[in-house]
Amino acid sequence: MTATSHFTVDTNILIYSVDRSDPAKQFIADKVIRALYAKRAKLPLQCLSEFYRATTRKRILSPIEATEFVQDALIFTDSVSATSEDLSEAMRLHQTGEFQFFDALLITTAVRASCTTLFSEDLQNGRTLGSLAIHNPFIMNETELNALIG
Template sequence: MIALDTNILVYAVSPGGDPRHAQAAAIMERLFLVSAIIPLQVLGEFLNVAQRKTIIDSDIARQRVEEWLPLFDTAVTDAADLLEAARVSRSSKIQFFDALICTIAGRSGARHLLSEDIQDGMVIGTLTILNPFNPTNQDRLDALIKPLR
C-alpha cells in the first residue's frame, strides 16, 4: 500500500507552471489503480495549506477533499499514534507532524510514503519514504503504481 504526504496533494491542485503539478496530478490519477491511503492528518494539512497560501479557493480545496474521501482509504489518528510519533520524531530527527504521518501510514499498512518533504529513501519501521519528483525514483515509482495505458 502507498500513502501520500500533503505536498503531493498540494502540487496536484496547484496551477500549472511548476513541473511538479503535472507529475503530482498524474500520480493521483494512477493511484486509483492500487491500494492507496491518505491519512486524515494529510487532508487537514492540505486544507490548511490551501487556505493559508491561497493556492486555490478554500471552497474548491474542500470540494477536492470531498472527492478524494471516497476514492482513497483514510486513516485516523489515535492516542497511541501521538506517542509513537513523538518517539519517531526524536529517533529519526524529523518534524513531529511528519513523524505523525509516517506513524499513521505505517500502522495502516502502507509500505511507501510519497513525500518531497521527508528524506528520500529514509526507512521508518516498515515504511520507506519515496520522493516521486526525484528522477532516479521513476522506475521504482512505476513498479509501485502501474502506468496508465
C-alpha cells in the same frame, strides 16, 4: 494487486497536484494522486486537513475548491486517522530529533495502515522506517515511479 494499494502521500504531493506554479511537479503529483484514487490507497486525514489549510491560506484554491478536493479524496481513498498509539509513537520518533512532529505522526499513521511507500518531497528520500520506505517522486524516473504506483 488488491483493491487497495500500499502507498500514500504527504501533504505536499496533494498540494502540487493542484498548484499550477510548477507544471512539471504538478504533472507528476497528479499522476500519483490519480493512482492513489484508482487503487483506493490509504490517505491520512492529517494530510487532508493540512491540504485544506495550506491551499486556502496560500490562495492556491478557494475554500470551495479545496473542500471539493477533500470530499473527492474521501470518496476515492481509504482515509485513515491517527490513533492514540500513533500519537505515542510519533512523540517518541520526534524526540529522536530526526523528524518534525507532524511528519512523525504521518509516518506512524502510515506504518500502522500497512503502507510500504510514502511519497514525499520533504522527508528523507530513500529512508526506511520499519516496512515504510520514503520516496521523492520528483527525482524518480518514470519506470521507478510506475513500479511503485502500479
